[in-house]
Amino acid sequence: MADSPKKFDKQSRYTEGRGIAGAFEGETITRRRLMEGTALAAGGIATMAFALPGLGFALGPLFEDTNPTIWQDVGPEGDFNDESYVPRVMSLDPEIGDAGKTTIYVRQFNKDIDKVIKGQDPQPYVVISTRCAHLGCPVRYIQASQKFVCPCHGGVYDSQGKVQGGPPVRPLDRFYTRVSAGGRVEVGDRFSLNSQLERFAPRDPSNHLDGLWQYIYPSRPTT
């Protein structure tokens, strides 16, 4: 095998077999290579030491609930009925002033119109979000035709918030509601619905919630 003494094997397990000039017994890597590796590793660790915390800092809000539940008073029970929608203004984010405000449409639960979904407690009030399920423009309720209409791309929803036309992919979002001890209607967190009006964790507009489509739009880790 050893026909030529100058042939060395770089993968040899023995110092001699590797033929490193000036190597002590037991060394299987050149000192230059070790220093190169050390310098690269030190640089890598130093980069990670600032890059990873920075990245975590930027991505952090994805993994924490940035919108804690605030129950907002929208008026006494007497203001609302179970046949038509009453518009109200609520604040999605009180910290940003007017930019955080949104219109909602409030109607009392009506057992003739509203279907009770098995395993889901019905809300005492139906509160429809005006954020279009297409790309988030503000929809408006047209009393005469009993439809929600979006000005941006022509999305049309029926009086339940179900899609009737245009590009939206799911019904209008709704809000959790409760009635306080003093008989005042309070509005809480947002939730999304699929075409059967089954409740889901809140999603962004444009995220499907029906059939196989729902699996390519995951919900947030926090909700």
Add this chain to the structure above:
Amino acid sequence: MKLPAPPLPKALRRSPPRPGQDDRNGKNGKNGAPATKPTPKEQAIEGTASVVGWLDERTGASPFLRGFLYRKVPKGTNWYYTLGSATMFAFLSQAVTGVFLAMYYEPDPTRAYESASRITNEVFLGEFVRGMHKWGSTVMIILIFLHMGRTFVFGAYKYPRELNWVIGVVLIVLTLMMGLTGYLLPFDQRSYWATEVAVNLNASGPLVGPYLADFLRVGSEFGPTTISRFYALHMLAVPGLIAALIGAHLYLVAKLGTTAPPWLKAEKKDLLKEEV
């Protein structure tokens, strides 16, 4: 009479004249006659030359600059070849006007609109600088697409310039990101709703879309830090990347040279034949 040298530290003492140079009494002219005093013009030229020489000796910049600025270009090079430089100057103009706008702008949802309208209505020349930034952004997008069209039509993306095409496409995407992130900053109705729609367009991407939207909004709803995130992306992250990639783009242009227009045929085939 020669006075003794003052006891200054060595660094402050005047060095002795070099051979051939005038001594400090101005007496080393021809045949020992006093040298004529240089005119102000000569002094200015000499001063500039010596500053440039000092820099050049220490940086070795002149061979690089000569190669970069006086490189050979193919026959047929025309005005369309200036679209890339025009885009770069549009970017520089955006950078400079952006720096000055940042001195007055406040990226806070309750203050943004007021500070932007203050720039327009109260600050001296504010309307002009803001206008340059606003219209300049459109100009830059038009120019960058014309530049891409020129490259495509002239076939300048072909071997060995494919990598430069790729860098250019990344630059277009970054320029569009500048447009998107900058649009929110005036914080009027139009910018708010346009950004709402743009973020939800991001959310419509499968699997990563919802997370991308959350990253842009800093959470599930448009919140107090959304505007400062857009501001940071608009004036720090994306322009830094654009500047770095423009450097790489230019390096490759200088390294690989430019292409002749496709309508230019090889001239004088007879000459070529003679060489064979």
